[in-house]
Amino acid sequence: MTQTLSRGLAVNMTAGELAALVGGTLRGDAAFKVETLTTLEEAGPRDLSFLGNPKYAQAAMASKAGVLLLPPMAAGAPGLCQNRILVEDPQWAYAQVLIAIEARKPKAAAGVSPKAAVDASAQLGSGVSVGAFTVIEAGARVGEGCEIYPQVYIGRDVVIGKGCKIYPGVVIRENCVIGDRVILQPGVVIGGDGYGFSPDKKTGQLRKIPQLGNVVVCDDVEIQSNTCIDRGALGATTIGAGTKIDNLVQIGHNVQVGRNCLLVSQVGIAGSCVLGDHVVLGGQVGLAGHLKVGDLVQVGAQSGLMADVEPKKVLFGSPARPHREAFKLQALYGRLPELFDSVKQIKKKLGITDPEA
Amino acid sequence: MTQTLSRGLAVNMTAGELAALVGGTLRGDAAFKVETLTTLEEAGPRDLSFLGNPKYAQAAMASKAGVLLLPPMAAGAPGLCQNRILVEDPQWAYAQVLIAIEARKPKAAAGVSPKAAVDASAQLGSGVSVGAFTVIEAGARVGEGCEIYPQVYIGRDVVIGKGCKIYPGVVIRENCVIGDRVILQPGVVIGGDGYGFSPDKKTGQLRKIPQLGNVVVCDDVEIQSNTCIDRGALGATTIGAGTKIDNLVQIGHNVQVGRNCLLVSQVGIAGSCVLGDHVVLGGQVGLAGHLKVGDLVQVGAQSGLMADVEPKKVLFGSPARPHREAFKLQALYGRLPELFDSVKQIKKKLGITDPEA
């Protein structure tokens, strides 16, 4: 194959313009012309880079970048870079540069593709774009400025707020509600049936319980690729405002996720769990059904929750325990051979023989 | 966003009609008019609710619902509710009410959307509906009464039985066979290639082994959102009648799943496993390849199976052990600090010093 990797992103702004964009203080040449934005290691003399994480401080000081976004404490640090833009939060400054670059990208033209299938009773706000082969069913409403990519499915009576971005292959089933500025990455399924069956005790047959609730996704939520959020059996499954859900996550029926939570990839949350605000679940974490998880709880990757959690707890392990305890237990687990040896030695010294010996 | 959550589902039936619908015995006013179906906590004086799980008995007795679906033993229990419908299985009675409500919902009109692409050689039974942008390839057959939503892909020579419901974004690749009354939620993939590669010992290159088998999904199976069932390498991957598979589950090539199994979300089953009937696998469970799992086996969430399992076993942990043993080991694991302390104390008393000390 022909490699077509480009090195960094075109910026084409002066150091002074960049400082103004990010609200920072420039130490250096305001007229210095920046060509591209790239990593600390790759950056050359015409490039912009940033120190997003203090642990890369040395790489920042060794970087050949022409301009760096740095925290104020690095104003006078030794280092190659002669043009330093000082900001409280260099990661966010970097994000602001990306936002400026992104704003230059071509946008989908407003309007409905003649190849889409939009029901006559559906209502589209002003400035909405709808791509080819997208279906919008009867009674659905899409708020102003939404960008609906091709091949999206928007079911009957779905309500979508303003300024949303919905990528190809997303399916939103009937009656679900999406807030403002929500982003749904490709392949997301909103409102698939919850997993509810009633076993017939005589025959062992599993009889489907209709799932007639819906999903409510609040403002500023982002849900990433191929994640599934099941509709409530009765009532709603809800995702609180500002929450960000990674790829391939499973949210069961009637779960309530709070605001500004981070649910990392491949998390699975069984039905009827209630999560507070600012909850962080690491990758591949699993929650048993009907649990209550307090505000600001953090759970380490691959952990399994089987009980309610008080606010602010930091947990780890399967079953999850307070993280210090979990780390201590893991360390002791690694020392089991030594412990078995000690006990063997003691038993020998005491003349204790095993029954089977 | 404007919250548009509705409280409960419209019922509009009398207590007497409801008792007849669910085959229960009414204690109370047969003419009592029920407006909505909702949860025990939310229910008000014109609402219907139910006691689906004995652990909510207190909530049922405290509920302000106008009518409750209750087990016979709760006929005379103290409580607010004056209209009680007594049934052996209140959860199933509740499901029957939902089924009645669901039956009132608008159905897709029979007929093929002019925006679908159905090959001239495909055969559709009577009353089949096919949505916009759905593709049905040459030689495929779809049984009577199937509801095929928009944006579905039905490959060459696929056979689908009667009365199936296939949601948007489902892909069924060539030659797969689907039984009667099967439900496929959005994004399900049936018949993707199995993961089969033959390493070249000289070069380390991984050479693809064509996967020329298929998938056979038997009657009354439901497969939920974004789950993947790979086609056999040679022969079929089979899902037994009545089995229910949750979201984001992985079924490898040539797996045979029995009847009436429950495979909870994010389960992964490696190639060539054989599961009996009534097997229950909790969320995120993993099975190594080529295992045999007997009838009625139950495996707790996040467990990992690495060996065959006899019928009726209840297992837990990774690697999975009989659940009582697994729980005991977990409890002892939590007591490791105490054990290490004891051994330290004993060694001190006996004057045993560690070699490194």
Add this chain to the structure above:
Amino acid sequence: MTQTLSRGLAVNMTAGELAALVGGTLRGDAAFKVETLTTLEEAGPRDLSFLGNPKYAQAAMASKAGVLLLPPMAAGAPGLCQNRILVEDPQWAYAQVLIAIEARKPKAAAGVSPKAAVDASAQLGSGVSVGAFTVIEAGARVGEGCEIYPQVYIGRDVVIGKGCKIYPGVVIRENCVIGDRVILQPGVVIGGDGYGFSPDKKTGQLRKIPQLGNVVVCDDVEIQSNTCIDRGALGATTIGAGTKIDNLVQIGHNVQVGRNCLLVSQVGIAGSCVLGDHVVLGGQVGLAGHLKVGDLVQVGAQSGLMADVEPKKVLFGSPARPHREAFKLQALYGRLPELFDSVKQIKKKLGITDPEA
């Protein structure tokens, strides 16, 4: 349902032709006519089967197959089969027969479906087929001989090499690069946004960091159903040549996967990890972010990596340890009850009483 399972695959070749096809040595009747290819157990006197794994040697010797693909060491082994084709790698010989069978299957006709939506500025090589309801956006390039199924989304300026196969429901977002002979199974998402947010320390709000990099998938990669590969934040997420990725795998932004790796189903790799060549990750393995994993590393199913790994290590467990150590620790873990009993006995003998006793 009507079962429509076929037994095996039609071969219709002579033993001599088969020996020539796989480059093997025939011991037996070159004119012997083979009807179907099937498993050792199912094979009858007109069937071909193979010994792919030495542990099935007994089944091979007991097989009623008319012709067997066997390793040279089995040339004179006792057994029923009179026609033996001897080859160094019988699994690969079997794959070669499958490839020959597959070559007879009908192929999509070259050409663009009139029901596809291909932008006028997109460039398609010779012999490309594009199915109904597929979208190819402006500036995209598709190399010669690619088979693009229906309902595929190929974003703006995407570059795809020669001879690729892209199944229904695949989404490739803007600017991503796909090599030659790449296979993407249904529902794969290439180039969804990475999971990058910058928390506002004052409000706790999670602000999106635009993800403006891309994904580069090198030659001869296969990615299976519903797997997600996120685009880089800045720069590329890369999948090395010859790597094979199973279903429902998560690859975070800026991950670099080496060549000829095997990533089994439901693996999750957090952002910025760097994997060497020939790495094998078992099912449901998770990797924390920013890890370096050397060439030829193997990690057992359900393990969790939290630290860098040297080349050639074989790891297991969560957190992952060298596999011998992990297996030993697991065995000792199972003997904890015995250890607790021993310590209790010792304490009794020594007259040690617990503080709380």
